[in-house]
Amino acid sequence: MEYATKTQIYQKVKKPMLERQRRARINKCLDTLKTLVAELRGDDGILRLDKAEMLESAVVFMRQQASNKRTQQVEEAPVPLESFRNGYMNAVNEVSRVMAATPGMSVDLGKSVMTHLGRIYKNLQQFHEAQTMTTTMAPAEPMTPLTISCPAPLSPASSGYHSDCESPAPSPMESEKLWRPW
Template identity: 80%
Template sequence: MEYTSKTQIYQKVKKPLLERQRRARINKCLDTLKTLVAELRGDDGILRLDKAEMLESAVVFMRQQKINKENTEQQQQESAVMPLESFRNGYMNAVNEVSRVMASTPGMSVDLGKSVMTHLGRVYKNLQQFHEAQTMSPAESCADLSIHCKSAPLSPASSGYHSDCDSPAPSPMPMEEEKLWRPW
């Protein structure tokens, strides 16, 4: 039986050989996938499934892994934000408590109150700027900080009275009478 053309040779000899090789590659990859999924799931039950069931099981497993990864990333982002918000709330509560204690302390001078609240405000502002600089690109950070430095109030408990001035220290006042510092 002699073949007369290249097409006949291809159809009778080469095509079946190429198809067997392709199927062998597919089967080898399916076996590898089956083994990997069994190892990752910790369940050898997948090894007894036929090819279609194994592929379906692998797809389900990969979808679960993707969902788990997305949930983990979301939790990491939320946990990164949560401590910062918790710290800010705690800091503001502490500042308010300091303000309340100074206001209720007999003989507390206005200058000391201004100085303490200005200091607390500057520390708070510096912490905010540091956090913003950490979360922005360098170009955004420089441009944004120059805007915030000019417009942000100095005190987190600012009432418009004691710490919105630009002076680092309170100006000396004549001691005509002892004044009490009040946060309002």
């Protein structure tokens, strides 16, 4: 009596069985793909094709669907600014709703928060418009530096920060005139 090795058993018994199972899975998936493509196309003609023709037809159909989806996304894609506006306004509405639903919320606090959000939105919009203008049009004349003056003169110990005056820090040209301890 001859003993069979594990390799021989695998080659005689296991390998053909595993191959049959693999082919059965492939055929099952091909049948499922056939019915899906037939349903999506609304055409039962694909059900009568052989495996290779059905796969080719499915690939063509998938490519058509992908190109249709890409063109739809391009047409439906919102402008980034428009998307930002929508999101910002949704957030402002949510803040307003939460503040209105919060018991004991001060009306003055609510007003100041909403005013602040509106002001920030307006500043962002103006900044975007300025950016758009600079990218679309070349400046006709050279830009002059912006100078800001405070209504009250700065003290010799002034740092030039906002707390020292009601306007932003002085321009570099003005800072040369200021005495600095360092």
